[in-house]
Amino acid sequence: MADKVMIHVESLRKDYGSGRYAVDGISFDVRAGEVLGFLGPNGAGKTTTMKILTSFLAPTSGRAEVAGHDVYDDSLSVRSRIGYLPEDTPLYRDMTVLEYLEFVCDVRDVPKESRRGRLRKVVEQCGIGDRLGALIGELSKGFRQRVGLAQAIVHEPEVLILDEPTSGLDPNQIAEIRGVIKQIGQEKTVIFSTHILGEVQATCSRVIIISDGKLVADGTPDDLARKSAGAASILLEIGGSRGNDTDPLSLLRHIDGIEDIKAIDTSGWSLSDRPRATKFRIVAKPGIDPRGDIARVIATASGMDLLQMTPETASLEDVFRKLTTTQGA
């Protein structure tokens, strides 16, 4: 069970008829119990891929399987095993929350005897207990989103597909929805799309980045950050003076374990008439942490003050920007 492939996507292509592929040859697998973040700029093909996975649309070529069933040939089996929340949470505004959830149970064939228990569970999980009698059209966006989540999980699907579940919510609501997703992700396979990076770092065990319909990265959030960063760098800022006139740059060059030093700010501070750098980006040799040496040299030899020394690892944001802007265009 632990490593059963729940979603299998193979050279998936979708052409809406414009001759341009909205999804262009994507392949990936999602295993049971994974929470997969589906990342990409707007228009990259996230929504299209999800619409194919839910068998709302047919792929132009390639194929996709959910829980071992083909989304095109065996669409009813796929649809009975997924829970889906489309973008913008389309719900029937003229129904109350409870009426709506009961309708979903009817259509999804939730057996009568387990219905009460399931309803009680999702109502509690999504925190909509005191809104059951309210019309969906009168709910706030945050509560609508929770009802959307509730309808997606009430039949206990094996796979949960959520399209931008947190878009348009305020930070508190986002945190709540994330909490629910995380909780669900402990038992189910979840795939959700977003263009907010913090979201995947907070919630996902794995990230896929697509850009212009193509898959450009696949790995854990940490993996991706590490991969694109190359060697780790250190941001150093110094200042002040105790009368020593040595150029700190030349001092730093003597330290073992430093691969490269770049001055990134030469304006502003100078002891004599020569302008002198106060901010450096230092790239260490692989496997060596030169921070101790740097601190000592600055403090003793240069006579200047160490203001800042920060190890820099590329954030997912950098990875994202790098991968999605150099592509295509």
Add this chain to the structure above:
Amino acid sequence: MRNTMAIAKREFQSYVNSPIPYILVTFYIVITGYLFFSQLFLGRQAEMRGFFENMPLFFCFLVPLVTMRLVAEERREGTLELLLTMPITDWQVVGGKFLAGLGMMALLLLLTLAFPITVAALGPLDKGTAVASYLGALLLSGAFVAIGVMASAFTRSQIVAALIAFFISFGLFLLGAVVGVLPHWLAPVAAAMSVSSHFMNIARGVIDTRDLVYYASIIFVCLLIAQTTLDSRRWR
């Protein structure tokens, strides 16, 4: 079947919660009531013929307004996507919506039972003809509702859906009205296609298989087109 009924139930609930059906029903009852009672008091005739003769024309206007929202609104709101990713077939969706529309019309016809009851109170009512006429009215409603469901599946705009349904229904009605002026080789074709001639056949109390087949085919063909329209998103 359970899924179909779930859809039908939801749609019907939605009708009950919306003001439009109440307005339409009131409108219809008031106007036909006026015609019926003016005939009764001024013409001193207690009979149902006028009521049923006018029905196809009235329904051309009325039914599209009842059916226009069935699919179009879901398409506009995006709820159609969610509905079609649930484990139900497109046929069940179309069938459920058809049944809800038909149920609405059946409710309307139920309210008009006040007229035959009035007639029966004032004089002899030909019960057989009345029953046949109401069966015809139900079939007529079925045909127009199916046309409405089909038109509603074509577009996301309710107005456009209502107009398409109206033009098709009114076209089928007109065929009956122009039979007299058509060349003699075309007239039988027009009569065979016309909703009103088949309706009047049944309303006379003669239930002929041809008339039943006529309505059944309209319903089937329109729902098939509606189902195909929904399915077309998955063509490749």
